[in-house]
Amino acid sequence: MSAAEHTPAEAASGPIIRIEHLGKWYGRFQALKDVNLAIARKERIVICGPSGSGKSTLIRCINKLEDYQEGTIVVDGVTLDENVKNIEHIRREVGMVFQQFNLFPHLTILQNLTLAPVWVRKMPRKEAEALAMRYLERVQIAEQAGKFPGQLSGGQQQRVAIARSLCMNPKIMLFDEPTSALDPEMIKEVLEVMAGLAREGMTMLVVTHEMGFAREIADRIVFMDKGEIVEQAPPKEFFANPKSERTKLFLSQILGR
Amino acid sequence: MAIEMTGPATMAAPAGAPRDVIGWLRENLFSSPLNSVLTLISFGLIVLVVPPLVRWGILNAVWTGGLERCKAVQGTGACWIFIAEKYRLILFGLYPFKEQWRPLLMTVVLIALLAASMNRAFWRPWLGLAWLLGYLAMGILMWGGIFGLAFEDTDKWGGLPLTLILSVNAIAFSFPLAIALALGRRSDLPVIRMICTGFIELVRGVPLISVLFMASLMIPLFLPAGVDINKLLRAQAGIILFTGAYVAEVIRGGLQALPKGQIEAADSLGLGYWQKTGFVVLPQALSLVIPPMVNSFIATFKDTSLVIIIGLFDLFGSARLAANDPAWRPFYVEGLLFVALIYFVSCFSLARYSRYVERLARQGDQR
Ligand SMILES: Nc1ncnc2c1ncn2[C@@H]1O[C@H](COP(=O)(O)OP(=O)(O)OP(=O)(O)O)[C@@H](O)[C@H]1O
Ligand SMILES: [Mg+2]
Numbered sequence: 001m002s003a004a005e006h007t008p009a010e011a012a013s014g015p016i017i018r019i020e021h022l023g024k025w026y027g028r029f030q031a032l033k034d035v036n037l038a039i040a041r042k043e044r045i046v047i048c049g050p051s052g053s054g055k056s057t058l059i060r061c062i063n064k065l066e067d068y069q070e071g072t073i074v075v076d077g078v079t080l081d082e083n084v085k086n087i088e089h090i091r092r093e094v095g096m097v098f099q100q101f102n103l104f105p106h107l108t109i110l111q112n113l114t115l116a117p118v119w120v121r122k123m124p125r126k127e128a129e130a131l132a133m134r135y136l137e138r139v140q141i142a143e144q145a146g147k148f149p150g151q152l153s154g155g156q157q158q159r160v161a162i163a164r165s166l167c168m169n170p171k172i173m174l175f176d177e178p179t180s181a182l183d184p185e186m187i188k189e190v191l192e193v194m195a196g197l198a199r200e201g202m203t204m205l206v207v208t209h210e211m212g213f214a215r216e217i218a219d220r221i222v223f224m225d226k227g228e229i230v231e232q233a234p235p236k237e238f239f240a241n242p243k244s245e246r247t248k249l250f251l252s253q254i255l256g257r
Numbered sequence: 258m259a260i261e262m263t264g265p266a267t268m269a270a271p272a273g274a275p276r277d278v279i280g281w282l283r284e285n286l287f288s289s290p291l292n293s294v295l296t297l298i299s300f301g302l303i304v305l306v307v308p309p310l311v312r313w314g315i316l317n318a319v320w321t322g323g324l325e326r327c328k329a330v331q332g333t334g335a336c337w338i339f340i341a342e343k344y345r346l347i348l349f350g351l352y353p354f355k356e357q358w359r360p361l362l363m364t365v366v367l368i369a370l371l372a373a374s375m376n377r378a379f380w381r382p383w384l385g386l387a388w389l390l391g392y393l394a395m396g397i398l399m400w401g402g403i404f405g406l407a408f409e410d411t412d413k414w415g416g417l418p419l420t421l422i423l424s425v426n427a428i429a430f431s432f433p434l435a436i437a438l439a440l441g442r443r444s445d446l447p448v449i450r451m452i453c454t455g456f457i458e459l460v461r462g463v464p465l466i467s468v469l470f471m472a473s474l475m476i477p478l479f480l481p482a483g484v485d486i487n488k489l490l491r492a493q494a495g496i497i498l499f500t501g502a503y504v505a506e507v508i509r510g511g512l513q514a515l516p517k518g519q520i521e522a523a524d525s526l527g528l529g530y531w532q533k534t535g536f537v538v539l540p541q542a543l544s545l546v547i548p549p550m551v552n553s554f555i556a557t558f559k560d561t562s563l564v565i566i567i568g569l570f571d572l573f574g575s576a577r578l579a580a581n582d583p584a585w586r587p588f589y590v591e592g593l594l595f596v597a598l599i600y601f602v603s604c605f606s607l608a609r610y611s612r613y614v615e616r617l618a619r620q621g622d623q624r
Contacts, residue, residue, distance in 0.1 A: 063524075063525055065521050065524060065525065088527055088529065091524065091525060091526070091527040092527040094525070095525070096521075096522075096525035098518060098521065098522065100516075100518050102516075102518040102519060102521060102522035103522070104519065104522070104523075104536075104537055104541075105541070106540050106541055106544065106618075107536075115526070115528070115536060116526035116527060116528060119528065119532045119536070120526065120527045120528060120529075120532070164526070165525075165526070168526060168527065
């Protein structure tokens with residue numbers, strides 16, 4: 001299937017991400033086992049689970065930062081296969097925010113934001129800069145546009161990283177523990193930006209240990225362990241009565257009760 | 258030795274009273290037993306080496322006059338008039354005496370272009386055009402054959418212009434080659450990876466001398482009769498390939514040092530291979546390896562003197578030529594010192610310039 005060719009029915013109403021029977025191996029070690037997940041438009045998913053359970057691996061498969069060996073992933077009607085055109089198409093539609101920010105240290109904040117719009121979206125530079133400034137204002141960091149990433153605090157860098165992804169006007173945003181590398185006082189400013197995005201109807205997949213954020217923002221919480229989805233439920237239900245023993249154990253550890 | 262080196266600068270500071278001098282000596286030269294021993298050893302070496310050098314190079318040296326005066330001080334004083342006598346041969350080699358204004362002018366053009374290229378404010382498209390026109394002008398000057406200039410074959414080129422031509426071309430062309438080889442060695446395509454790895458290991462595994470010999474002796478064997486590639490061009494190609502292989506490994510080091518997250522961020526933004534490489538990977542990798550890269554280029558600059566073994570007389574080669582004059586033969590060390598000074602000034606400028614580029618590159622790096 002080519003990048004341009006969407007399945008009409010799915011493009012309009014069906015799930016924006018469809019993951020079926022996903023299997024992933026690192027050598028002989030199986031990191032994902034028969035993962036099935038469908039995500040609706042504007043849905044906000046929080047993925048949690050113990051360390052090494054495959055959360056990062058799962059969301060990194062969605063934009064093909066990781067290869068997978070089994071199953072299918074369809075994003076917005078485009079099948080994620082070996083076809084480079086499809087991969088590039090999906091990467092343009094899917095933004096990603098990393099634990100370590102991964103800003104480009106040799107470029108200014110503004111250059112970080114305009115790079116992809118100018119070269120991937122072929123947007124005129126002036127227009128890209130105006131767009132970048134709008135997003136920088138939104139994450140309340142416009143006055144830093146001329147600085148380099150190394151001159152910013154962690155929280156500011158992460159907000160820049162979010163703005164950088166948003167400049168590509170993605171349909172879906174993936175977050176891999178976006179606040180785990182931050183000092184406590186900076187976590188809030190980043191979570192607030194994410195909550196704002198959620199209110200605007202962005203489709204989001206968030207790997208996080210911030211259970212307060214999950215409770216407030218998520219439509220659905222997905223709990224993973226040992227490469228499998230063990231249980232998924234809306235937050236109220238998930239916290240009030242977790243079904244599996246593994247979930248209960250995890251919750252008792254993370255919530256300290 | 259750094260202990261003594263800091264001396265003059267600190268002394269120059271408003272010290273004045275002798276007590277300060279003693280305090281300074283104690284602090285900088287005798288702060289520990291080891292330091293004291295090093296100071297005494299260094300002092301001894303200076304006493305041993307400097308006076309004879311001053312005597313030979315300055316006090317007993319011959320600055321004016323003729324060969325007879327040099328003969329008189331032979332062995333005890335330097336004969337600097339050797340340089341005055343032979344500088345045309347040393348600087349321009351066998352290029353016809355009357356025409357030597359041409360390589361001189363070429364050298365001026367080349368140095369002017371290099372100087373302009375060093376200034377960041379001039380890094381604009383017209384600089385490329387200037388180089389293009391400059392190369393054309395330099396070619397016309399050196400070869401001639403038009404505009405009423407006599408044709409001079411590359412066999413006659415020599416001296417400083419030849420050294421500059423060989424090394425500037427070596428650096429300019431080996432750099433892109435090295436980038437291509439380094440990227441190729443990390444390519445996902447096995448064929449490209451194998452070719453690049455094979456080339457690098459092959460070239461690195463042999464000395465430059467043998468590359469030059471092969472370029473001069475073996476390539477003609479493989480060419481059909483009647484086809485002749487210019488000897489200078491063959492030597493130049495050999496040096497470029499050799500330098501390229503070395504610098505490729507330096508650049509690969511920079512590529513490996515780049516955090517994986519940078520590539521993942523570029524991928525996740527949808528940048529294609531060339532965009533990712535050009536905007537994210539190479540700028541960071543190259544700025545990481547500026548010091549070792551410049552080190553390689555300095556080595557290349559000096560290694561060009563090896564072309565003497567295939568009968569090209571670069572700066573060093575023509576200094577040897579100057580020594581062939583039996584009358585002046587005893588004084589050719591002075592000529593070599595002159596040449597060494599030129600090499601030193603060139604290499605030192607290159608090293609200083611690399612510091613400037615490093616600063617430019619580190620601009621954003623306040624981590
Ligand atoms: N490049 C790799 N090579 C080999 N094994 C890997 C690699 N990356 C991850 N793994 C393994 O795959 C499993 C899942 O890793 P993953 O990073 O997805 O876990 P995670 O749920 O994100 O954990 P954390 O909360 O610590 O980030 C782990 O057991 C890990 O050791
Ligand atoms: Mg993880």
